[in-house]
Amino acid sequence: MKNLIYQYWKGPMKPGVVASTELMKAYADRIGAEYRFDHNITIAGLVVDVPIYYEPANPLVSESFDVYDNVALVDIDVYPVEGLTDSMFNLLDGEDAGICTEPKQPYFRTIYNSGGINSEIDKKWATLCSNIWGIKYSYDELDRPEVFNTGVVVISKAGLQKIKKLWPSFQEYVNMMGNFPKFYKLFQDYFSAFIHLPGFNLKRLPNEWNCYMHKVGAHPNAKIGDNRPDNAKLVHVMFRTADDWPAEALYQITNRPVSEWKLPVNKNWPNDG
Helix, strand or coil: CCEEEEEEECCCCCHHHHHHHHHHHHHHHHCCCEEEEEECCCCHHHHCCCHHHCHHHHHHCCHHHCCCCEEEEECCCEEECCCCCCCHHHCCCCCCEEEEECCCHHHHHHHCCECCECHHHHHHHHHHHHHHHCCCCCECCCCCECCEEEEEEEEEHHHHHHHHHHCCCHHHHHHHCCCCCHHHHCHHHHHHHHCCCCCCCEEECCHHHCEEEEEECCCCCCEEEECCCCCCCEEEECCCCHHHCCHHHHHHHHHCCHHHCCCCCCCCCCCCC
C-alpha cells in the first residue's frame, strides 16, 4: 500500500510548526508511509476566493495525490505521542474516509457563543446543507448536530475520487453560506457537510486519533480541557499561539499529565494563571 501523511502551513516556520513536521515525518517513517509538507504553496486557494480557509485541503484538488492508496490530512498543531507505531492507515476497512468527532462540542455550543458559533446556528447550517445538497446530517442523542474535526482525516483512493467528482466545489459551498458566521465557511464545515452525502462511506475514527487539548472558555484563567485517553495516539494542541511554543513544551503537553507539566512562565502558555 502506498500511503501519505500530508501537512500544510502558510507563514513563517515557527517552533511549533517545525516540531510537528519533524515528529510527523518520523512517525510516517516508522509506519512505512510517505510524508509531504507544503509550505506557502497555493493549490486549493486558486479555486476559491477565501484561500486561507482551504489551503490544507490541497489533496482534494491536486492530481498529484491520486497515486496514493490512502492520504491522511493532519493539521500542523497535531503531534504524535512518543514512539507511536500504530498505523493510522489501518483504521479504514473499505470506507471512503475516516474522521473523529468532538463529542463534547455539541454541549459546549449550547452554553457558549463564540464568534457566532452555537448549537442553534449549527442546526440552521445543517438544515441549509440538507435542503441544498440532500445530505443527511448526523445528530447526537440530544438532537444536536455532531461536530467533526478535520485536524486528522484519512481518505482512501476511492474516497478521494468521489470527493473530486461528486462533491460541490469549495466556491459553491462558500457562496451558499451567505451570511453565516465565517466559521461555517471553513474547510472543516465543508468536509463535515459532504461526508454525509448519500453513497459516501464514512468511518468515525476512535477519538484517540485526534484527542484535543484546549481551554474551556475564553477567559485567561479558563480550565484546561484535557481530552487525552490513556491510549492517546495523536494529540491536537488547540491552544492559541501554540505554534510559537518550543518543542520541549509541546512534548510535555502531548505526553505528560497536566499535573506534571513544568513549562516556563509565559502568559500565552496553558499552565499560566
